[in-house]
Amino acid sequence: MNPSPSNKNSNDSCDGVCSSCAEKEKCDDPKAQQNKINDRLSRIGYKIAIASGKGGVGKSTVTVNLAAALRSLGYKVGILDGDITGPDIPKLLGIEDQKLVAGPSGLEPADAGGIKAISMALLLKSRDSPVVWRGPMKMAALKQFIEEVNWGELDFLLVDLPPGTSDEPISIAQLIPGLDGAIVVTTPQEVALLDSRKAVNMFLMMNVPMLGIVENMSGLICPHCGQRIEVFKTGGGEEAARELGVPFLGAIPLDTEIGSLGDMGKTFANSKTAAAKAFEEIVKSILDRLEAQQAK
Numbered sequence: 255m256n257p258s259p260s261n262k263n264s265n266d267s268c269d270g271v272c273s274s275c276a277e278k279e280k281c282d283d284p285k286a287q288q289n290k291i292n293d294r295l296s297r298i299g300y301k302i303a304i305a306s307g308k309g310g311v312g313k314s315t316v317t318v319n320l321a322a323a324l325r326s327l328g329y330k331v332g333i334l335d336g337d338i339t340g341p342d343i344p345k346l347l348g349i350e351d352q353k354l355v356a357g358p359s360g361l362e363p364a365d366a367g368g369i370k371a372i373s374m375a376l377l378l379k380s381r382d383s384p385v386v387w388r389g390p391m392k393m394a395a396l397k398q399f400i401e402e403v404n405w406g407e408l409d410f411l412l413v414d415l416p417p418g419t420s421d422e423p424i425s426i427a428q429l430i431p432g433l434d435g436a437i438v439v440t441t442p443q444e445v446a447l448l449d450s451r452k453a454v455n456m457f458l459m460m461n462v463p464m465l466g467i468v469e470n471m472s473g474l475i476c477p478h479c480g481q482r483i484e485v486f487k488t489g490g491g492e493e494a495a496r497e498l499g500v501p502f503l504g505a506i507p508l509d510t511e512i513g514s515l516g517d518m519g520k521t522f523a524n525s526k527t528a529a530a531k532a533f534e535e536i537v538k539s540i541l542d543r544l545e546a547q548q549a550k
Contacts, residue, residue, distance in 0.1 A: 291401045295430060298332075299409040300544060302465065303426055303436040305457070307449025309417040312470040313439040315516055316506070317414040318346045320437075321369050322521035323537040329409040332363060334399055335373035336426060337416040338392040339385045344375045348519020352376060360404040366519075372403050389421040396425050417449075419456040427460045434544060435465035437503065442472055442490035450491070454498050465543050466501035467491050468536060474508040475528050482507075501543060504536040 295301065304320070306313040314337070321331045335343035344350045347366035354376050355362045363370040374385055374395060387395075405411065413430070415423050427433060436457040440450035450467065457464055469491025474483040485508060495502035509529035515521065522530035 287397075287401060291397075291429060294400060294403070294405055295432065297407050298405060298411045300434045301411045301413065301430050301432060302434055302540075303336075303413045303415055303423065303457070303462065304439065305415040305423060305436060305453050306417050306439045306446075307419065307451070307453035308440075308446050311417075311439050311441045311446055311450075312506075312512075313417070314342045314346055314414055315512065316437075316439050316468060316470055317412055318343065318369075319521050319523075319533045320537060320540075321410075321412055322523040323533045324410055325368055326523050327537070330407060331368075332370035332405050332408045332411045333372075334403075334411060334413045335371065335375070336396060336399075336413050336422050338374050338387065338395050338422070340416060341373040341375035341385075343371055343373045343414055346516050346519060346521075347371055350375065350381065350519070357404060360402050362404055370405065370408070372399050393421060393425045396422065397429055400429055419452055423453075423456060424460070427457075427462055433462050434547070435463040437465050437468060437540070439468045439470055440491045440494070441470055442487040444490065447490045447494050451494055451498060454494075454500055458500075463547060464500040465540055466503035467495040467498075468503050469505040471508050472505035477510055501539070503539045503543075504532055506532040506536070 304313060304317045317333060321333055324331045333343055333347075335341045337343075344352070344364065347364075347369065349364045349366045349371060352364040354364065354372075361372070363372045364376055365371075375381070378385070413426055415426065438450050438453045438457075440446050454464060454467065469488070471486050472491070473488045474485050475481075476483060488505065491505065492502045507528050509522075509527055511522075511525070511527060512529065522533055524530075
């Protein structure tokens with residue numbers, strides 16, 4: 255797989271760009287490309303985008319722990335790291351040193367204890383190599399992550415998006431027209447909620463079902479006395495969900511293990527902490543929401 259779109263226009267839907275492109279005769283047939291994407295996606299049960307309006311809210315940590323919680327319930331899960339310039343999923347899953355292998359059915363995703371994953375970080379020469387790309391190149395890479403990767407049979411594909419409401423979320427909504435839903439991760443303070451509301455409204459504008467809002471870093475349970483400390487306040491995510499008319503999936507408290515587990519490439523799977531229990535409850539809420547959507 256070549257992450258660099260050297261001979262392809264990265265936006266097939268933009269006729270103006272395609273018609274003026276000097277390489278347009280070398281482009282693959284867009285219909286054939288879409289058919290290949292549709293074939294890949296047809297073997298995946300639920301496709302869910304996980305986003306945030308603001309960076310630093312723990313969205314990628316939430317993604318990998320939701321994947322681990324789903325995996326512990328027996329589901330087949332994959333993670334597409336949609337943050338091309340800041341890919342953190344391999345670090346959080348402990349698979350930074352895995353090498354991707356091309357097989358007869360396409361590029362084989364990395365494996366993290368039964369969780370399949372693809373990320374730009376797995377294609378870089380070193381961990382410190384920057385990806386200095388403009389929008390069209392990032393979009394072409396996302397397209398290849400769906401079209402060229404042999405995801406196989408999955409119950410869930412979680413797409414971890416970069417912060418904001420720009421290129422990547424729009425492209426994912428176009429490339430995966432059957433997105434089953436979106437989850438927006440926020441922290442309780444107003445500056446994070448301000449941007450999270452925009453992320454929610456972005457998905458609503460794109461007619462992507464909103465599975466709900468997750469409030470991360472929602473208070474701290476003191477490991478010594480067990481008392482709750484409101485480091486960033488609490489309840490902001492639930493209030494925003496109510497005001498926006500979208501579900502509130504749950505709150506995850508700060509946990510002293512989060513940093514150390516993430517650095518070691520481990521998740522909360524099989525943990526008995528309050529944060530682990532919160533992830534379990536959020537997964538139950540997500541499954542209930544998906545079941546309700548199917549029943550409509």
